[in-house]
Amino acid sequence: MSDSPASRAKAVASAAIDPANIDAFIVKLNKVMQTPGGIDAVLGAVCYGARLGSVILNTAGGRALFHEPVRQLAAVLLALPTRASASALVLVTSSGNKNTNITTAGAAKAAAGASALVLAQRLRALGTLLTEARMMLRLWGLLSMYVWARQLVGQLLARRRVAAAAQKEKAAAAAAAAAEPSDKTKEGEEKAAVAEKEAAAKVVPPTSTAEALVGWTQLLSCIVYQVTENAAYLSGKGVLGATPAQQGKLYRWSSRAFSVFVAAELGRLAVQSMHQTTDTPAKKAQAIELHKNMVRYASLAPVMAHWGMEKGFLSDVSLTILGFIPAAIQIHKTWKET
Numbered sequence: 604m605s606d607s608p609a610s611r612a613k614a615v616a617s618a619a620i621d622p623a624n625i626d627a628f629i630v631k632l633n634k635v636m637q638t639p640g641g642i643d644a645v646l647g648a649v650c651y652g653a654r655l656g657s658v659i660l661n662t663a664g665g666r667a668l669f670h671e672p673v674r675q676l677a678a679v680l681l682a683l684p685t686r687a688s689a690s691a692l693v694l695v696t697s698s699g700n701k702n703t704n705i706t707t708a709g710a711a712k713a714a715a716g717a718s719a720l721v722l723a724q725r726l727r728a729l730g731t732l733l734t735e736a737r738m739m740l741r742l743w744g745l746l747s748m749y750v751w752a753r754q755l756v757g758q759l760l761a762r763r764r765v766a767a768a769a770q771k772e773k774a775a776a777a778a779a780a781a782a783e784p785s786d787k788t789k790e791g792e793e794k795a796a797v798a799e800k801e802a803a804a805k806v807v808p809p810t811s812t813a814e815a816l817v818g819w820t821q822l823l824s825c826i827v828y829q830v831t832e833n834a835a836y837l838s839g840k841g842v843l844g845a846t847p848a849q850q851g852k853l854y855r856w857s858s859r860a861f862s863v864f865v866a867a868e869l870g871r872l873a874v875q876s877m878h879q880t881t882d883t884p885a886k887k888a889q890a891i892e893l894h895k896n897m898v899r900y901a902s903l904a905p906v907m908a909h910w911g912m913e914k915g916f917l918s919d920v921s922l923t924i925l926g927f928i929p930a931a932i933q934i935h936k937t938w939k940e941t
Contacts, residue, residue: 631938634941640937642740644930644933644934644937644938645934646736647733647737647929647930647934648931648934649733650730650737650930651926651927651930652930653726653727653729653733654726654727654730656723656726657724657727657923658723658919658923660720660723660726661723739836741832742833742836742837744825744829744833745830745833748822748825748826748829751822751825752822755818755819758815817867817870821867825860825861825864827856828858828860831854831857831860832853832857834853835849835850835851835853835857838850854910855910855913858907858908858909858911859907859911862904862907862911865904868900869900869904872893872900873897875893876890876897879893892936895932895936896932898928898932900929902926902929905917905921905925906922906926909922
């Protein structure tokens, strides 16, 4: 049996159109999209997949439409239906006073390029639509941040309870040593203090001061991010009254706030990676997941910095590629865990 690239591609294509595989894919996709996180992961993957396809097709179309007269004609025909665009490119075009006859091969190449550009435009429109859909879904993000705040408050209270229980245990031990009660009484008091301390720790696992500081920093930055993005988006839809100029400022501050979250997360992940070991299969899997998260947020960092500036520094191609990386990582993780 041949193991050539062509035969492998044929096997992959056959598996992709197998009814059983299609059925399993649809069932899994429906299950993934039962949660807000799953919906956002799917929308993000399709969004940046469409944008990446648009970038690739634009490159191919630009090579096919090399000559300027045909390039200009294709730009005009983008507003026409696809069939009209493909057929119109077989006409004779002119550049200044010089008539240029498109040969059959040239016409086919130009038609293919025009079709690529039309499809690229459609994919870009799909990406823009899904970007807005994700933004609309994030309008409810403050609810999850309230739950996040409750968890942080619970951890803070748990730390205080553990500290109070430890202090009480220490005081009981000192009092017992001073009064010199019986061994049975001392043992009972020590067990009671230890039990109280363990019970306090089990309510919400306490975190270190550094972890708590990172958590509160990320929460506050996400609240600012969500409030400013919501205000800008709703103003753009006429629900709130911010002007277009104010909306631009709100979106920039939203990106800056999320940049703080990304920076804090990268710092947290970097510290974890310094202490991460791979001596067991479970720890090795954790290390792989940790590195994926670092790649994800490292890709997001320049994107957020770009949108946080009045005049960004990244090209559309760079933004698309950097945005596609975290989207691909997220959908892979969500799909695997569902």
